[in-house]
Amino acid sequence: MKLSQFKFELPEEQIALNPPTYRDECRLMVLHRKSQTIDMYQTDKKGKPLKGEDKQPKFLTFANVIDHFDEGDTFVFNDTKVFPARLYGTKEKTDAKIEVFLQRELNKELRLWDVIVEPARKIRIGNKLFFDNSSTMVAEVIDNTTSRGRTLRFLYDGPYEEFKRELFALGEAPLPHYIVDRRPATPDDQERFQSLFARHEGAVTAPASSLHFSRELLKRMEIKGINFAYLTVHCTLGNFRSIEVEDLSKFKMTSEQIRIEKECCELVNKSKTSGRHVCLVGTSVEKAVETATGTDKLLKEYDGWTNKFVCPPYEPGVADSMIANFYLPMSTLIIQACAFGGHELVMEAYRLAVENGYRFGCYGDAMLMLND
Numbered sequence: 337m338k339l340s341q342f343k344f345e346l347p348e349e350q351i352a353l354n355p356p357t358y359r360d361e362c363r364l365m366v367l368h369r370k371s372q373t374i375d376m377y378q379t380d381k382k383g384k385p386l387k388g389e390d391k392q393p394k395f396l397t398f399a400n401v402i403d404h405f406d407e408g409d410t411f412v413f414n415d416t417k418v419f420p421a422r423l424y425g426t427k428e429k430t431d432a433k434i435e436v437f438l439q440r441e442l443n444k445e446l447r448l449w450d451v452i453v454e455p456a457r458k459i460r461i462g463n464k465l466f467f468d469n470s471s472t473m474v475a476e477v478i479d480n481t482t483s484r485g486r487t488l489r490f491l492y493d494g495p496y497e498e499f500k501r502e503l504f505a506l507g508e509a510p511l512p513h514y515i516v517d518r519r520p521a522t523p524d525d526q527e528r529f530q531s532l533f534a535r536h537e538g539a540v541t542a543p544a545s546s547l548h549f550s551r552e553l554l555k556r557m558e559i560k561g562i563n564f565a566y567l568t569v570h571c572t573l574g575n576f577r578s579i580e581v582e583d584l585s586k587f588k589m590t591s592e593q594i595r596i597e598k599e600c601c602e603l604v605n606k607s608k609t610s611g612r613h614v615c616l617v618g619t620s621v622e623k624a625v626e627t628a629t630g631t632d633k634l635l636k637e638y639d640g641w642t643n644k645f646v647c648p649p650y651e652p653g654v655a656d657s658m659i660a661n662f663y664l665p666m667s668t669l670i671i672q673a674c675a676f677g678g679h680e681l682v683m684e685a686y687r688l689a690v691e692n693g694y695r696f697g698c699y700g701d702a703m704l705m706l707n708d
Contacts (some may be wrong), residue, residue: 337648339582341679344686351664352695354552355528356663360399363694363701367677367685368708376692380445395692398548401659401704407561408561409613410603414543414565414620417534420526422506422516425465425475432458434465435566436475437510438486438503439540440510441575447499448478452573456484464491467506510540512576514664529698538570538593544661544698545618557574565603567596569620575668589645589668594624596638604635608654615657619672622646622658625675641659650675662689662696677705 356362366375377385377393385393405411421438435454442448453459459477465488467473472492479487494500509525531546532554558564574590581587604625607614616622627645628638633653645668652657652658658676663669674682685703694701 337584337673337679338581338582339666341441342670342674342683344665344683344690346665346690346696350690350693350696351514351518352697352699352701353515355547355699358429359408359532359548360397360553362398362548364396364398364400365685365689365703366396366404367681367703367705369678369681369705370708374681374688376688376702382462389503398702399550399553402553402556402560402562404617404704404706405557405560405562405613408563408607408610409615410563410565410607410614411557411617412565412567412600412604412621412625413531413533413546413549413567413617414571414624415531415533415535416539416543416568416570416620417537418510418530418539418571419537420504420522421510421540423467423503423507425467427458428464428466430458436465436467437540437573438507440483440538440570442487444496447492447496449475449488449490450481451486451488453483453486454484456486459486462677473502473506496585512541514697515699533564533566535566536568536570536595538568540573541571541575542698543569543571543618543620545659545698545702547698548659548702549617563603563607567600567624568622569594569624571620575619577668579666579668581634584645584647584671587645587647589643591641591643592620592623593641594627594638596624596628596635598637601635604650604654608634613657614655615659616655616676617659619646619660622652622655622672625654626652638667640690646672646675648675648679652676658705659702660705661698661702662686662694662700673703673705677703 364408388394417708423436424432437452463477465475475488478489508521509529522635529542570593627642628636630636660673
């Protein structure tokens, strides 16, 4: 497929700069793949739209997602934990302000980190960066990895756990640039840009579809007998990387580290083989599951890296349903959503979303894609 097939006009005011007050109160659009129909409104038992006090139809909210699932169904979540990856330092001698974005730790003992720096032209091998007024957190550039990538060695005199705690205390929630270019990150983002079930530290962006699950919704799902299966995908900045080729078959996805354990496989495969629903929560889970699905259409254990780019036309292997946010035009994320829901149906949903004032991005609204 061509990149231009995923282009649409998105008014800037529909990019969600802040999360909803409650996690599960965003709008939900439901897409039915076989019937090629789309639901936006809450209905009564006769299927007629319910109306609010303003006499307008009431939109579905994310809390309505539970209405489509029952006992024995399985939701597959990404339990990666986002760390405060964006720091601001100053360059020695010039005091120039430098943004340092931590990508991943390379060596625990040597305190080496793979980072991205902005503006990169000012940062060369041998430069030192200072991150606090007391000069206790200092880093030296020891290598250039890409045009903006650098390897930093942190020169911190203290035990490792103390170093890690102090380093992360200097950081902020790594919101995407389409948010932080419009408003600064706040302490509240440390909580809201993180799922409630985040356990394994390593992500530099949140699996956005997971952000909609509130404690109340998770408890209601548990009471209903819905299974929770967890896998880990450490989401990278590659999710926001611009695609610079028109022919998507030539695009190379950034690799991400994934881990799928036996318990997750057993829950997913039991639901699959017993004819129950398996729902993937987000494009990161979609990528991991499609990487680790065998020829028998069952999920296998996996511990490693994947650069799989799930692009339409594509036939999902294990799952029959998926949750995704409304993403930005021509992003890897919208393409992966289209791979599951079908290009025409998903792009029609995007047209309706723009027309009806839905919110887009990590803090935006969501869609549920069903195979009915």
